[in-house]
Amino acid sequence: MSGGVSNVTVENALFWNSRRAVRIKTAAGRGGYVRDITYHNLTFEDVRVGIVIKTDYNEHPNGEFDPRALPVLQDISYSSIHGKGVRVPVRIQGSDDIPVRNVTFRDMSAGTTDKQHIFQCAYVEGRVIGSVYPAPCDNLDLYNEHEQLVKKSTSQNISDIDYSF
Template sequence: MDGSGQINGQGSPWWRQAGNSDYINATNTNCNRPTALHFYNCNGLQLSGLNHLNSPRNHISISGCNGVTISNLHISAPQDSPNTDGIDISFSSHVNIHDCVIGTGDDCVALDNGSSIINITGVACGPGHGISVGSLGENGSHETVEEVLVQGCSFNGTENGARIKTWPGGSGYARHITFENITLIDVQNPIIIDQHYCNGEDHCRNDQGSAIKVSDVTYRLVQGSSASKKAIDLDCSKRVACTNIVMDQINITSAVPGAQIFASCNNAYGTSSSTTPNVPCLSKSPYIDSNLVAVNVTN
């Protein structure tokens, strides 16, 4: 599918009725908010050149596909439009996404269960919730994501930057994931691993009997500004700690001149080098679970 045409999902009436729910009730009949484009069980899929606006829910979903190239797309929806992910990937492998501009009310790109060998290059994200691995493990499910490279991407005014999110109580893994050559502009959570993701459901925030195993995650050559004091947040499960987390050549400063920023870790283990803010809480020792470090940043 190649062309310069426009797909307008006319999502506004759906957003108003649904709020944050996937469902609306019209004349007492429950209706799903639709995904505008859903590609299922495709081999050698190529998608380029489209301008895609205002989907009622996800703009593009790729499921059960192999050998996918997505390039030069413009995807946009208002910042407050609910669940309007740009591109969602699941049960798919050998997916290349490059040179896209995505600004929506949710994840610019989301890598869900069964995603493997994914290369995301040159994506400009904002507004939105960043480029996310997950969410994984909802309702105790076994889910996996592996072999992901996100490189040369930028985040402007987003809620998150490089993000991994898993629900308590799930099982499986998210592993062999690299974020490198990343540019941040006024990002609320520049680097975040959230293993207590509950999508607003407070009752599930405590650690449960199992968790997704997060391991072999590298952040390299990440630079830019944080809109919050907590620039790096590695909040891992007490049940299954995050391991082999590598921070290398990170330079994040506050978007507010003179403000302090810090890194926070819980049950995260690995190494850091040439990193601002400093991340000594990322420890090799299994006996040191958390720490906070603040640095004073001046313009």
């Protein structure tokens, strides 16, 4: 991704027998933004990783890119996500330079197959609303189904830089 992607909705989709279901990948040197992305009513069946956001995808067409061109990832929501046979439901890998901001999960049951299949998060901030299984990352705020704060995260790993446009 270079440039910018915004106002995208992915809904009513089935992903099966796949390594990855939905993925956003970018890296330093790409610049631009990924924002206002909505995923709704997705089903995962026999998927290794259901949701992936990766900010160190270091493939560039050539060596001539500006490593200081950092992409912005924000305002990404996932709702009504269900499935079975999912090894890792969520893997969000932000970084100190490229944090992932304002990610929301609502109504999710990934149907994992054993105890090691958990949310994996780094340098992400956001919230979980209502019921989400398996347990979400510690660095996400927890809200009840009425969107009332239940537990504020104490470990979001993100500086106070304002990345909004």
